[in-house]
Amino acid sequence: ALTQQQQKLDSLQTADKQHFIHPFTDSKGLAEKGTRVIERAEGVYLWDVMGHKLLDGMAGLWCVNVGYGRQSIVDAVAKQMQQLPFYNSFFQCSHPPAIELAQKIASLAPKHMNNVFFTGSGSESNDTNLRMVRRYWDLKGKPSKKTIISRDNAYHGSTVAGASLGGMSGMHEQGDLPIPGVVHIAQPYWYGEGNGLSPEAFGLQAAQALETKILEVGEDNVAAFIAEPFQGAGGVIIPPSTYWPEIKRILAKYDILFILDEVISGFGRTGKWFAAEYFDLQPDLITIAKGMTSGYVPMGGVIVSDKVADVIKQDCGEFTHGFTYSGHPVAAAAALENIRIIEQEQLIERVESDTAPYLQSRLQELAEHPLVGEVRGLGMVAAIELVKDKELKQAFDSAVGVGTFCRDACIKHGLVMRSVGDTMIISPPLTMTHNEIDELVAKATLALNDTY
Numbered sequence: 182a183l184t185q186q187q188q189k190l191d192s193l194q195t196a197d198k199q200h201f202i203h204p205f206t207d208s209k210g211l212a213e214k215g216t217r218v219i220e221r222a223e224g225v226y227l228w229d230v231m232g233h234k235l236l237d238g239m240a241g242l243w244c245v246n247v248g249y250g251r252q253s254i255v256d257a258v259a260k261q262m263q264q265l266p267f268y269n270s271f272f273q274c275s276h277p278p279a280i281e282l283a284q285k286i287a288s289l290a291p292k293h294m295n296n297v298f299f300t301g302s303g304s305e306s307n308d309t310n311l312r313m314v315r316r317y318w319d320l321k322g323k324p325s326k327k328t329i330i331s332r333d334n335a336y337h338g339s340t341v342a343g344a345s346l347g348g349m350s351g352m353h354e355q356g357d358l359p360i361p362g363v364v365h366i367a368q369p370y371w372y373g374e375g376n377g378l379s380p381e382a383f384g385l386q387a388a389q390a391l392e393t394k395i396l397e398v399g400e401d402n403v404a405a406f407i408a409e410p411f412q413g414a415g416g417v418i419i420p421p422s423t424y425w426p427e428i429k430r431i432l433a434k435y436d437i438l439f440i441l442d443e444v445i446s447g448f449g450r451t452g453k454w455f456a457a458e459y460f461d462l463q464p465d466l467i468t469i470a471k472g473m474t475s476g477y478v479p480m481g482g483v484i485v486s487d488k489v490a491d492v493i494k495q496d497c498g499e500f501t502h503g504f505t506y507s508g509h510p511v512a513a514a515a516a517l518e519n520i521r522i523i524e525q526e527q528l529i530e531r532v533e534s535d536t537a538p539y540l541q542s543r544l545q546e547l548a549e550h551p552l553v554g555e556v557r558g559l560g561m562v563a564a565i566e567l568v569k570d571k572e573l574k575q576a577f578d579s580a581v582g583v584g585t586f587c588r589d590a591c592i593k594h595g596l597v598m599r600s601v602g603d604t605m606i607i608s609p610p611l612t613m614t615h616n617e618i619d620e621l622v623a624k625a626t627l628a629l630n631d632t633y
């Protein structure tokens with residue numbers, strides 16, 4: 182049996198090498214190691230083609246909130262495919278799943294947000310945001326308000342607008358990005374860039390960069406500020422406690438829109454439906470994707486405040502924007518069933534009162550490890566930052582590849598963690614039990630010991 186599995190893996194890896202261009206992958210490294218082929222999943226576990234079992238500490242890619250193998254989502258999707266696999270929501274059309282989903286999401290979102298624009302992904306959603314905020318200001322008679330302020334090391338997707346809004350220098354370098362009209366301010370990364378300030382002082386300083394930038398660009402030219410509640414792909418960077426209150430003060434002072442990118446944080450990861458509630462924020466637009474369907478079917482969207490929706494939906498002609506798969510019926514059916522599961526199993530309440538406190542306290546034990554500079558997290562998301570010198574908070578030379586080594590060591594021990602540079606990321610399904618968290622911490626410890 183083993184040789185049969187090995188043969189299957191070999192032929193898949195050969196075909197992969199010959200025909201598959203992977204996203205965000207160094208092809209030379211891939212060719213040397215061979216692609217890791219995941220074949221099936223159940224609960225919080227994955228199995229690769231060789232039959233190795235892995236605990237999925239990343240919920241796929243921050244998205245499988247309800248865990249794998251949910252028969253009721255499979256059934257809902259199959260039923261919808263049978264009944265109406267596709268129809269569009271363009272040109273005054275729609276269908277029951279998209280309408281019901283919009284209504285459902287409006288009921289879960291902050292009170293002042295009662296409309297949804299559907300897309301196929303987080304990136305498309307942020308493209309939508311860029312176009313929608315500019316449309317809003319045009320309709321308000323302020324067409325000069327075009328610039329969007331974002332942050333360094335933010336991640337808002339990989340389309341031209343998404344990558345421009347993001348602050349990843351590696352992405353900007355490939356393709357002359359950002360596009361005009363997108364500017365960036367420093368990120369609130371206290372551990373790495375705090376420069377000896379207290380977290381509180383640093384948080385204030387980082388937030389005040391927004392005001393400086395608004396004044397520099399001119400309030401009349403700024404359309405919006407976009408941010409993740411905590412940076413995800415940037416390394417799970419959680420702003421100091423002073424950051425969001427100061428940003429709120431600035432947003433209240435200037436007439437600009439606020440886009441909160443909740444592609445990772447939405448649908449329960451913080452122990453609230455949305456991180457807007459967790460951080461007490463009142464965004465004008467919320468970007469959603471990932472946990473919206475738990476990744477079972479691709480889908481994204483923008484939750485739109487009444488303030489913006491009232492302008493976009495007024496008698497002003499067409500908003501010339503949309504995607505064939507906006508509100509796709511099968512994706513909407515998956516999302517509705519996913520939300521039903523979250524509600525029925527009280528997953529978010531369980532995260533807030535039980536699972537998240539347990540995960541975070543167990544992970545804090547890893548902070549004692551000589552390789553670990555900081556463990557940070559909230560809800561069901563966390564980062565373990567690996568450093569060369571704990572006392573001096575000195576990072577490794579990036580060429581050493583400590584994070585990559587640790588990630589591979591995790592795999593060896595049957596655990597998936599992602600590495601962002603030398604920061605190890607954890608964002609598991611919300612369904613994880615205490616026993617599974619214990620297993621995660623035990624395996625992470627073995628991987629840290631191997632890496633040290």
Ligand code: PLP
Nearest residue numbers: 302303304336337338442444470
């Ligand atoms: N925004 C955030 C905060 C994300 O984390 C991501 C993906 O990781 C995106 C946007 C882009 O979403 P997608 O990959 O579905 O286009």
